[in-house]
Amino acid sequence: MIEMQDVWKSYANGVMAVNGISVHIDKGEFVYIVGPSGSGKSTFIKMMYREELPTRGKIFIDGTDITKLKQKQIPFLRRKIGVVFQDFKLLPKLTVYENIAFALEVIEENPRNIRKKVMEVLDLVNLKHKARSFPNELSGGEQQRVSIARSIVNNPTVVVADEPTGNLDPENAWTIMEIFERINNNGTTVVMATHNKEIVNRMVKRVIAIESGMIVRDDEQGEYGYEA
Structure with a gap:
């Protein structure tokens, strides 16, 4: 479903946001991406829908290497990928x-x-x-x-979300998470970057932790693992 092979991403200012990430996410999984601020979570998410292009490495969505897509092909990719932002x-x-x-x-x-x-x-x-x-x-x-x-x-076959509950109070945050749970139960793959420790620990899913642009932990039924 989603596969990254030795993916690196550096910006023009010299900042290395992603450092050699390799990961596989199966169809129908629900995956939390966690880590400190500035760890590379948002870049990781943005590369999945070609908002950012890796400096090197390959990213496959449904068997297609999206790093090789021409600009005119990107809208067709995004028909397969739903994106939810923190600021709506x-x-x-x-x-x-x-x-x-x-x-x-x-x-x-x-x-x-x-x-x-x-x-x-x-x-x-x-x-x-x-x-x-x-x-x-x-x-x-x-x-x-x-x-x-x-x-x-x-x-879409995949929904990616970047801090979707970040601007919400706890009650609304749980309402949103219940909706994501229903979406996932219907077979859609969900990949979500979040700082919400309570949600991650209570809704036990796969947790991928990123620090300094590298995957430091990948637990099938993980916990947040950082101070909130």
């Missing part, structure tokens, strides 16, 4: 329904299917009643649920 990235002038529908419109989905798919994912995140609301009319937790709905409306 909703379009403020579009309603909840329109924000999600937009993800289908850009890939030229048949208009007859759009409403059905949008309402299905809104039902999954319990926000059908907010379909006509604008982002500034929603709470932070509701905005993140819309972001998740948008990320999965294309039925």
Whole structure:
């Protein structure tokens, strides 16, 4: 499903963000990426959907080496990968329904299917009643649920999330995690970078710990392992 082979990433300022990472993630796994701030977690996540290109090494998604994709091929890769951000990235002038529908419109989905798919994912995140609301009319937790709905409306095989509960209070954070659990139970692979010690320790999943751009721990049923 996801495989990195001796992946390195350095930036123009000389910072080495990823140092020779090799890892395999199977279809249907739920994996937490943990580590101190600045350890390389976000770079690790961004390379999966080609927001960042490694300096060297190979990254395979469903058997395709995405490091060799041409720029025009990247949108097709991202149809397979849903991305959830800490800061939601909703379009403020579009309603909840329109924000999600937009993800289908850009890939030229048949208009007859759009409403059905949008309402299905809104039902999954319990926000059908907010379909006509604008982002500034929603709470932070509701905005993140819309972001998740948008990320999965294309039925991706992988969802990657970078600190998706970082701006939320504990109650909303658990609501979000329950949604990710349902998504994973439906067969979608979930890879999540997080600093939330309580969530990692309570929802026992595979834990990959990164420090100084290197994998220092990979536990099948792991714990957070750092001070919160």
